[in-house]
Amino acid sequence: MDIKPLVEWNEKLSVGIEEIDEQHKVLVKLLNDLYGAIIQKNDAVVIDNILAELVQYTVVHFAVEESLMRIFDYPQYDEHRKHHLALTTQVLDIQKKVKAREETVSMDLLNFLRSWLTNHIMIEDKHYGPYFLQRGLKGAWSTRGWAGKVWEFMHHK
Ligand SMILES: [Fe+2]
Numbered sequence: 001m002d003i004k005p006l007v008e009w010n011e012k013l014s015v016g017i018e019e020i021d022e023q024h025k026v027l028v029k030l031l032n033d034l035y036g037a038i039i040q041k042n043d044a045v046v047i048d049n050i051l052a053e054l055v056q057y058t059v060v061h062f063a064v065e066e067s068l069m070r071i072f073d074y075p076q077y078d079e080h081r082k083h084h085l086a087l088t089t090q091v092l093d094i095q096k097k098v099k100a101r102e103e104t105v106s107m108d109l110l111n112f113l114r115s116w117l118t119n120h121i122m123i124e125d126k127h128y129g130p131y132f133l134q135r136g137l138k139g140a141w142s143t144r145g146w147a148g149k150v151w152e153f154m155h156h157k
């Protein structure tokens, strides 16, 4: 079945750093997988697995951003970290309720997750892009970064 994605990647979502964009694309893909699973009425277990992966990858991704912020002495570190903590709490809460079958993944919930991700990228994440580049981080990576490698290793890709 051909399903129109819930979130479509576009340049507006780019922070100007390839490695980070690549990670954001994984988050976008997981949201689209979740949407696809709902449309196709997949088993609850399939949905549980996608949500577990979304939580896991979110934690990995936020940790990568936060370590870059510490390396480059990002002035908005504390503020950004607070956003990450709030976003992590929200997605963990959703995962817990869905897993306990207290909540189902509705269109409202999917729309919430779409804004949850895209607003954070377009507002808070976009803000560090020029700063990191100015501090010497390369926008284009010649080899896969370590976070990508760890993720591939974990998922035997
Ligand atoms: Fe991000």
Ligand SMILES: [Fe+2]
Pocket: 062, 065, 080, 084, 120, 124, 125
């Ligand atoms: Fe962030």
